[in-house]
Amino acid sequence: MELFWNQVLAGISTGAIYAGMALAVVMIFTAIDNFNFAQGEMAMFSTFIAWQLIQWGMPFWWAFVLTVALSFVAGIAIERALFKPLAKAPILTNVAGFIALFAIINSVAGLIWDFTVKPFPTPFGTAPFLGSELVSTHQAGMIGVTFAMLAFLYVFFRYTRIGLAMRAAASLPESARLVGINTSWMIALGWGMATAIGAIAGMLIAPVVFLEPNMMGGVLLYGFAAAVLGGLTSPLGAVVGGLLVGVFENMVGTYIPGAGNELKLPIALALIVVVLVFKPTGLFGRTVVQRV
């Protein structure tokens, strides 16, 4: 039984990585009703910017805040320049655009910072957390920051005018426009916020997975899975989904003989698909009633 609880704990600390990314996924989904396949690469690029600032001698927290601010602006700029013109194009064309953005960012990051693995500093230290070998203070700090982001998003969407406007623009764009909400800018704002959240997630993940242009490939996949499991529209669902995916992954690795590292991902994904088959809108998603 001790093995079981240890695995749950280890799973939660990996899950915190996925939860952060899943929050960014939920954020962009709320704004554009779609996945942004370049989300992970954008987070990776932000993390590289933070790394560069720290290399130039900036203290960690200054670099952190500046990177988040820069990412927010960059997210809005990308939306205005590349995806606003595609607003009337078919949805699948937009997805192709995300894939193009993915290729560009990955390639440019590789050119600027090359593909060697770089260590990234952590502000929380790496000592065992509360005497447990399985969770380090960094991972505990990561969970803490993730929950802080969650609280921020909850308050933002629930109690601010602009949060309400964003939700309105996402769920009923036509009606939102009629009551005077600038839906086009709401989308841009969503991009900015998602990019900023992605940057935070990236900077928290980098000390664990190490910094390099392909670091986000696997993480984003788990982030998508976590967001879908949580129901895509709920920030709380994303965090719970992320932690669950981490625990799933660890359990599969421990208890299914022969699963090993290679089959961990497929089995975890298969489990998620099974959950979705029984609960198609995810654990915390709201059921959308369709009309003819």
Next chain:
Amino acid sequence: MTGTSASRSRLTFSTVSSAVTLAALIAIPLFAKNFFVFQLTMVLIYGLAVLALNILTGASGQFSLGHSAFYAVGAYTSGILIEFAGMNYLLTLPVAGLVCFVFGFLFGFPALRLSGIYLALATFALAVAMPQLLKVGAFEHWTGGVQGLVITKPDAPFGLPLSQDVWLYYVTLAIAIVIYIAAVNLLNSRSGRAMMAIRDNQIAASAMGIDVAFYKTMAFGISAGITGIAGGLGAIVVQFVAPDGYTFQLAIALFLGMVVGGVGWLPGSLAGAAFIVFVPNLAEGVSKGLSGAVFGVFLFIIIFLVPHGARQIAILLQNLFVKFRTTQGGHHA
């Protein structure tokens, strides 16, 4: 412009352009180098896979990022039958198609419960899982594990004076034409219209008495079957199957091919396949270090200029053609 003249012109335009394309496809290998013929063969093969995706996404409205998995199953089916059962390579293709049809049809059942983004994730999971499953030790005797299988390239039969590459090209072309015509007929049939009705409005379609579950799983099966045939052909032409040849990157490439060709427009599959075969090479040629970025920029330029893909260009050309004909007709009259 009256309705009849427009429809007659459209008929002429599509016949003329199909005839020109077909003539070019038949004639090119007579002049081109072997490597270019090989690339063209790959265009036809990916064209089939994109066509299959078009039937699924374009006609029945189900999204898939997992077609690399069906492609892989087709490739391995052909490869294993050729190498272990000594079967004729042409006979392995229907088997590959059938195996993938069953696989796709069965996958279609859980897919019924999912739509849009959720289905994308489920199919994506399949694409991610497939290379790992092919590496599993238990099947290693048949699949060759990580190393994969080497397949012997067939010679042209009856002592025809054709190189192996050219022969395989014509075989692929013949199969592609047959499947293309079948697919066009499928979409113009009652079943095709049922699928499109489901795509446009599932609830309305079921209210009209269309068996939604049947047509959706059927679309999945047919699409997977065609992809499997493409996979089998791909294995024979490349002479090699290995798990890392069928990662989710292939699924994404097929998806891009569909978008560039025009979603739901079958002739566009060929243009989309040409894009995914030639543009990465072109990007590599422009800049080795930044090939990914160059590819991305190309892709952006295309979707900015023609968000509906090659279909948009075809409509444009057709309008020009009609205009040209009417002015010509005016002179004669």
